[in-house]
Structures are given as C-alpha cells and as structure tokens.
Amino acid sequence: MKFVVTGAAGFIGSRLVESLLSEFSDASVVGIDCFTDYYPRSIKEQNRTASSERYLFIEDDLLSADLSFLQGATAIFHQAGQPGVRKSWGQEFVEYTRQNIDLTQRLLEASLEIDTLEAFVYASSSSIYGDAERFPTTEDDLPAPKSPYGVTKLAAEQLASLYAKNFSLPTVSLRYFTVYGPGQRPDMAFNKFIRSALEGRSIEVYGDGEQIREFTHVDDIVKANILAWRKRPAPGSVINLSGGASVSVNEVIEVIRQIHAAPIAVDYQETALGDVRRTGGSTDLAAQLLEWKPSIDIETGLRSEYEWLSAQKTLGQADAEEWA
Ligand code: NAD
Numbered sequence: 001m002k003f004v005v006t007g008a009a010g011f012i013g014s015r016l017v018e019s020l021l022s023e024f025s026d027a028s029v030v031g032i033d034c035f036t037d038y039y040p041r042s043i044k045e046q047n048r049t050a051s052s053e054r055y056l057f058i059e060d061d062l063l064s065a066d067l068s069f070l071q072g073a074t075a076i077f078h079q080a081g082q083p084g085v086r087k088s089w090g091q092e093f094v095e096y097t098r099q100n101i102d103l104t105q106r107l108l109e110a111s112l113e114i115d116t117l118e119a120f121v122y123a124s125s126s127s128i129y130g131d132a133e134r135f136p137t138t139e140d141d142l143p144a145p146k147s148p149y150g151v152t153k154l155a156a157e158q159l160a161s162l163y164a165k166n167f168s169l170p171t172v173s174l175r176y177f178t179v180y181g182p183g184q185r186p187d188m189a190f191n192k193f194i195r196s197a198l199e200g201r202s203i204e205v206y207g208d209g210e211q212i213r214e215f216t217h218v219d220d221i222v223k224a225n226i227l228a229w230r231k232r233p234a235p236g237s238v239i240n241l242s243g244g245a246s247v248s249v250n251e252v253i254e255v256i257r258q259i260h261a262a263p264i265a266v267d268y269q270e271t272a273l274g275d276v277r278r279t280g281g282s283t284d285l286a287a288q289l290l291e292w293k294p295s296i297d298i299e300t301g302l303r304s305e306y307e308w309l310s311a312q313k314t315l316g317q318a319d320a321e322e323w324a
C-alpha cells in the first residue's frame with residue numbers, strides 16, 4: 001500500500017501522515033509540501049515530526065512539480081491548499097484560485113493515470129455553505145459561500161465530483177467544520193486565544209462572540225480521512241465532518257478561562273468580513289457511509305491544544321506573533 005498526503009507539513013496533513021505510518025505498518029507514505037508563506041515555515045517544521053524509513057517527504061510546489069511520485073498510489077489525501085476565510089479578499093484571492101482550484105484540477109487530471117487508485121480524498125470545507133438555510137445542515141442543502149475562500153473550496157469540490165461522474169475517479173469530498181487541536185494554524189481562533197492567555201494579553205474577538213461553530217478535533221478529521229478510503233463510498237461522495245456540539249466563541253473563551261485558571265480579558269472588535277454566523281452539520285451521512293462520528297468533546301479537545309501550545313511557548317512563538 002502507498003498513501004500520498006498533499007500539504008504534509010500543514011496542520012491536518014502532518015497529523016494524517018503520523019497516523020497513516022502508525023496505523024499501517026506495511027504501508028509507505030509520500031508527503032509533499034512547498035511551505036507556502038501563509039504562515040511561517042518554522043511552525044510547519046515543528047509539526048512535521050514524522051520520521052520513518054517508510055516515509056518520503058518531498059519539498060516541491062504541486063502546481064509545477066513532476067507528479068510521477070503519484071504512481072502506484074492506493075489513496076491520495078489532498079490537504080494542500082490556501083486556507084483561511086478572512087484573508088481571501090482583495091489581492092490575496094489569486095493565491096486561493098491557484099492553490100485551491102488550479103492545484104486540485106492538476107491533481108485530479110494526473111490521478112486519471114493511476115490505475116491502482118482506490119480513493120482521492122479532498123479536504124473540502126463547511127465554508128461552502130455560507131449562512132446555511134437550516135441546522136443541522138445536510139449535504140444536499142444549497143451551497144452559498146460567504147467568502148472568496150469558500151467559493152474556491154466549492155469550485156474544487158465540484159471539480160472532484162465532475163471527475164467522479166465523467167471518469168469514475170473514486171473521489172470523496174470531506175467538508176471539515178472548523179478544525180482545532182495540537183498543530184492548529186496560528187491564524188485560527190483557538191490558537192490565537194490560547195497564546196493570548198499564555199502571554200497575558202487580551203483575546204481579540206471579531207463581533208459579539210455569539211457566532212457558533214461545530215468545532216471538530218483534528219484527530220477525528222484524520223480518522224475520517226482514513227475511513228473515506230477504507231469504506232469506499234460511491235465515487236463523487238460529499239460528506240460533512242462536523243464536531244458534534246454547537247459552541248459559541250464566548251463559550252469557548254469560558255472553557256479556556258477554566259483550563260487556564262486565571263482571568264482573561266476580551267477585546268470585542270468589528271465582525272470579520274465573510275464570517276458566517278453559525279455552522280453546524282448533520283453527520284448522519286458520515287455515520288452511514290463511513291461509520292464515523294466525532295469522538296472528542298470540546299473541553300478535552302481544547303485542553304489538548306492548550307497543552308500543546310504551553311509546551312511550544314518558546315519554539316517558533318516569535319514568528320507566529322509577527323504573522324498573527
Ligand atoms: P495548512 O495551511 O496548515 O496546510 C496546508 C498545507 O498545504 C501548507 O503546509 C502549505 O504549505 C501546503 N501547500 C499549499 N499549496 C501548496 C502547493 N502548491 N504545493 C505544495 N504544498 C502546498 O492548512 P490546514 O488547516 O491543515 O488545512 C488543510 C486543508 O483543509 C486545506 O485545504 C483547507 O482548506 C482545508 N480545511 C481546513 C479547515 C480547518 O479548520 N483547518 C477546515 C476546512 C477545510
């Protein structure tokens with residue numbers, strides 16, 4: 001067996017590489033990443049801890065790389081992309097079309113040549129729903145992204161479905177709902193909130209803090225990726241991966257206060273452009289097709305991220321701070 005992970009130095013990709021290596025002792029894993037400058041390389045290097053003679057890491061840009069390393073792949077887990085809702089406006093947008101749409105199309109096209117391929121798993125996003133028409137949102141509900149980022153994630157997801165329909169490529173799109181846990185990107189809320197607490201600064205909240213998310217732990221996301229290959233859902237399947245509990249940003253801060261066991265000040269600012277008021281997905285289809293349900297509750301999950309960031313406090317912290 002040979003697994004390919006794109007975006008292997010990123011938050012989710014690096015964790016997935018580790019899981020594949022430990023769970024499948026007879027498999028080889030190829031990871032590729034070009035260390036885009038969305039956040040500092042030093043942080044990605046800290047996450048990229050996998051080391052095994054069964055693991056090959058390639059540093060290259062998937063938009064131009066020779067893709068012959070895909071040959072013989074059993075499954076491709078496509079995590080590479082330009083993430084983040086709030087930065088996707090203005091001049092930055094070209095990075096989103098390139099890294100999310102063009103790159104995915106290039107990989108899908110190359111995958112047609114791989115006759116060993118059993119799954120092409122695409123990291124889609126809850127952002128494709130925008131302000132959803134109902135909760136829990138189901139996969140059949142109308143996608144209406146509220147950010148340019150969401151538009152590019154939806155376009156790539158639709159491309160995956162087209163390649164399934166026209167060429168029977170075994171694609172599965174997993175719609176991740178705000179992922180958190182050890183290794184989380186430094187632009188994301190929990191990472192910024194916990195760093196602020198650890199450094200005695202006030203937490204910056206965009207809007208009134210009453211926006212709701214179904215935050216999903218990275219270890220649950222990793223498990224679902226592996227199941228998306230193992231369970232062989234029909235080509236073109238699109239599946240929500242939603243964390244199981246609707247929690248507001250203010251409620252999250254309350255949990256961080258308890259873990260930190262000290263007062264934390266909060267500074268409420270303007271609502272961020274493109275920010276949806278609420279996400280919450282039905283996981284019925286994930287249960288049916290993947291036998292997956294979220295297993296890590298928000299307190300346990302937040303504690304895991306708090307402990308990771310406490311341990312990292314010195315390493316790479318300055319870089320993260322400059323970027324945030
Ligand atoms: P991340 O930025 O930590 O990881 C993405 C990685 O892809 C980075 O290391 C980057 O260097 C790499 N990459 C980007 N373009 C590349 C290219 N052309 N060639 C090679 N490598 C390239 O982000 P993440 O949070 O781990 O997200 C992974 C995927 O999941 C993304 O596609 C994102 O849109 C999607 N997603 C993430 C979340 C979340 O909450 N983190 C939610 C929904 C969807």
Ligand code: UGA
Nearest residue numbers: 083084125126127176177178188189192204205206211275
């Ligand atoms: C996240 C990821 O960043 C996207 O890549 C992903 O596609 C998306 O989830 C998804 O689920 O599809 P987001 O929900 O904005 O996007 O995640 P966070 O950055 O963790 O923000 C959560 C909430 O906290 C948002 O309402 C945001 O505005 C707020 N926030 C964030 C703050 O109040 N302050 C901050 O400093 C950062």
